[in-house]
Amino acid sequence: MNTAYKRIVVVGGGTAGWMTAAALATALPGGSVELVESEEIGIVGVGEASFPSIRAFHKLLGVDEAEFLRATNGTYKLGIEFRDWRAQGERYFHTFGDFGDLTGPHALWGQHRRVNDAGLGALHEQCLPSVMAGQGRFQAPSEHGKLFDYAYHFDATLYAPFLRKLALRRGARRTEGRIVDVTRRADGGVDQLKLADGRVVEGDLYIDCSGFASLLLGRALGEPFVDFSHWLPADRAWACPAERVGTELAPYTRATALEAGWAWRIPLRNRTGHGHVFASRYIDEDCAREQLLRQLDGPALGEPRLLRFATGHRRRVWVRNVVSLGLSSGFLEPLESTSIFLVQSGLGRMIDLLLPGVAPGESQVAAYNAGMVRQFARVRDFIILHYCLTARRDGKLWRAMMTMELPETLAFKIHAWRQSGTLYQYDEEGFDATSWLAIHAGMGHWPERADPSLRDLAPDAALRALQRRRDSLAAVVAAMPTHDAYLRDMTQQGTR
Template structure:
C-alpha cells in the first residue's frame, strides 16, 4: 500500500485546477484541498466548447444551469458543423443524438445507404439535434430519463474558472497565491512539498499538476516522457481571437472549417464570437495563418490574436508516485472535438473513486488509472485522425499527406471492420460512441463495401417510408421549437 493521501495540493488554477479543486472538495470532504496559483502566470483561456459529459459533472457538483450560463457568457451546443473537410463546398453535422438502430434488419444507416435516394436528403436529417442545429433551434430536455437528444455548452474558459473558484472556496478549498520556484522531493522520488517565490513552503500527500503546458511537476520535476502524436496529428499552432457578434442569431453549434493547413473554429457566446485557426507550422507560417484567421471573422476583432504553440500527445503516465497530471499538464489533443475539458473530467472521474475506496492507493490502482488514461488519449486520437484520413481533398500539402499517412493499428482495424462489414467496432475507454463514428463516416461519404443481407428482410418501399416518416417527424419537432436565442434568453431570465 502507498502513503495515505489526506492533504491534496492542486498546482495551478485555470479550468483544470479549479475543476479539480471543486470536484475533490465535493467528493472528499474529509480531505484537505489547497490550490496554489500565481496571478503573474495567468491562464490559457479562449472560448471553450464541450460535449455532454460536462452536464454530468455539473449535476454532481450541484451547479444550476442558468447560474452557470450567466456567469460564463455561455450558450448551448448541439454539436459541430464541419465545412470543407471532405471536399470544398460540402458540410455535415456531428451532433449529440442517435442515428437509430446501428445493426440488424432495422439498421437505419444501412437502409439509407441501400436505397441511395437523393430525395431522402442526408443521413443527418435522421438525427434530431442535427436538424435542430441546421434550423438554429433549441429546447431543453423534458426528462433526463427519456431524452430525445443530448447537448453541451459553449462558454468563456476564464469566466468558467472564476465561477468554479467561487464554488470551490465555498466548499472549503484553500487558495494560496504564489509562484512555485522549487520542488522538494521525497526519498522514493515523489514530491514532498513546494517552495514559493516568497519563501513559503507547501507540504502535501498528493499533488495534482494543473500547471498547463509547463507540466511543472509531472514533466519538469519527475521527467515523465511525452508520447508524441504529431506523426498523425501535425497541427501544432493555434491563433485565437474574439470578435463582435455579426448581428445574426447565435448558432447552437461549433463550426469547424477546413483551411489550407488546418482548420478554423467559430463559437458563439452570448456576448461575442470566439474564433481560432489551428494549423501545422510545417505547412504554413504563423503570419500567413494569422491572416487566414482574420479573413474568417464575421465581425470586428475585439483584441489582437494570441498564438498558442503545442505538441499533440500525452505523458507516458499521468500518475507518477504521488503526482497526478490533469489538463494540459497530462497531454493535449487538438480541440477539433472539444475534448480538453472532457479529459480533465475523465481523469477526475477515475481518480476520485480510487481515493474514496482507499486512503492509500497502491501500485495496482495507479497502474490501472494510467492504463485507462493512456487508452482514453489513444481512442480520442483515433477519432480525430478519422476526420483527416477520409478526406478527398488534394489541394494542399497537408490534405495530400493526411490522406495517405500510415494509421495507428487500432484505427486501421476499425476502418477495416467498417469497410468490409459495416461494423462500428468499439474498444474500452472510448471517448465517442458508435453514433459519433457513424456521423463522421456518413458526413465524409465513407461507406462499407458490402451491405448486410439481412436488410432485405424489409422491402425497399417499407424502408423508404420509415426513413421519410422519421425525417418529417424530426423536421416538424425542430420547427416547433424556439430559436436558440429565444430559449437562451428565457433561461437567463430565471
C-alpha cells in the first residue's frame, strides 16, 4: 500500500464503513485495511435514497449496475416530488436535469415566467427528467450530450453486505467484535481498540464509521459537536416499510410536508420505504407515529422504528490519526438524500491525501476539515431553503421556519436571487444552480425585478421556443419504456 499509514482500521460497518473499506481496498491495494464491527450493534439502515454522485463511486469501484440493482432490490431515482411544501395541495419536482440557460436573454426560466402562458404548463415540463418522472418512464442517458443525471433507491440493509463482499474480495479484512475501550497515544491520538473478548486491534490510521455513537471522534477524543438544530429542528424519525402496491414503480422519491415535519416514500422492487421526519418540540412521538401510519400505501411489514438524532457536525472531522465519516461526523436530515454524498466526499478527499505515500501535514488536515465543514454548511443551507420559503401557517414548525434568522450565507443567496435573479454559488456546493432554481421555482419564489436582457427576445419568439422544447421533451419521453419495464430488463441482464 503506497501510504504512510500501513495499517488502516475502519470502526463500524454499515453503509459508511463498507463504502470506506471497499474504496480503500480498491484505491490503495496491497496494504492492510481492517474493518471492526459487531453483529450485536446493528446499523441504522433506513436510508434508501441516494444522490447522483453514487454513480461516480460505483464507477470507481467497478460496480456493475445490474448486479447492484439485483442485490439491493434497487430502483432508479430521477429526483424528488415535493408535496404540500409551499401550500397544501401544491407539488413540484426537484430533478437532476437541465433547464437550459440560466442567465441572459435566453434564460429559460426567465422567459417562461415573462411569457406567462398557461398553455405552457409548469416550468418543470421544460426539464427532461421531470417529464420522465411524471409519466413513470426511464431510460439511461447517453454519455454524450446527456441532459440529466440519476441516482438510485435501494435497501440499505442489503447495500452494506453488497459492498462488504466486494471489499473482502479486494483484500480488506473483517474483525467481528464489540469495542469496549479505546486507549490513547501520548499525542492524543488513538493507540489501540480493546474488544469485549480481550483481543486488541491496532492501527496507524483509524476511520470512525461508528454511526451516531461517534465512538472514536466524539466519545474517545471528545471533539465538540456544532449544533444546527436552531435552523433544522427535526430531531426524530419514524421508519416503517410497507408492502408494494400496484405494478408500476415511480422513478422518484416523494417528500410530503406534514404538521411538524415531512414523510418520505421510497419505492423498491420488493417493498416501499416509508418514514416521517419530525421536530419533537412541535409534535409528540406517538402522534408523529400515527401520522406516518396514515401515509402508508400498503400493509406495514413491521412495527415502526424510532430514530433520534441531532443535526450538525463535529467541529473537526480529522483529528490526530482519526478520520470520521458518515453519521459519526455529522448528520443533516435526509430531505435531499445527502448522507452518502457526504461520506463519498470525505472519503474521496481522504484518499487523495493518502495516495502520495506520506502522512498529510497539519495544513493539509486543516484544509480537509475546513472543506468538509463548508460542505456541511452548504448542504444545510439548501435544506433550510425548502422550509423558509413556505407559505404555510398551519403548524408551529412552519410559522417558526418562516420567521427564524437565516445563516448569513443563505440569507445572502436569497437576497441575490430576489434582487436580480442571480443564483449565487459558493465553493464546496453540494447542489448546483439548477437545483437551487428548482426549489425557488417550485416554491413560487421569484426575483423582484426581471433581467432587462430578457426583453431582447420578442415574446412570440420566446413562446415558440418554449413550446418547441416542451413538445420535443414530451415526444422523447413518450418513446421511452416505463420505469418498471426498463428496470425489469436491466435486472435480468446476465441471468438469462
